[in-house]
Amino acid sequence: DSFNCDGKDLIVHLGPAISKFSFEVGEEVKLQYLSKNENFESCFSCLNNKYYLDLYAAARLILKSCGISSISGGDRCTYTETDKYFSYRRDGTQSGRMAHLIWIETS
Numbered sequence: 001d002s003f004n005c006d007g008k009d010l011i012v013h014l015g016p017a018i019s020k021f022s023f024e025v026g027e028e029v030k031l032q033y034l035s036k037n038e039n040f041e042s043c044f045s046c047l048n049n050k051y052y053l054d055l056y057a058a059a060r061l062i063l064k065s066c067g068i069s070s071i072s073g074g075d076r077c078t079y080t081e082t083d084k085y086f087s088y089r090r091d092g093t094q095s096g097r098m099a100h101l102i103w104i105e106t107s
Helices: 027-036 038-043 055-065 088-094
Strands: 011-014 044-047 050-053 070-073
Touching (some): 027 038, 038 055, 055 070
16 A cells, blocks of 8 residues: 655654764765765765765655655664664674664544
């Protein structure tokens, strides 16, 4: 089934993810994002000739383009908050796993 909905009817909470200055990516990743949407340029920073991607900003950009305005979260870092979260980038294959949930309430 597909659901027709208005973005104004949706509430989104961004759960834990790697933060902007912990998520170093190569130029090829940046170019891939920009090939999809030039507005992603604002989601990248360059520091010491290295690119960093703000996943939260990228998610907000996509969500807002879908008409979703009720967006919360996006303030936790799985990489730096070692006592709270797993991080594959930090811990490699020995890291744990996390799950994210999405649900639809129907009336």
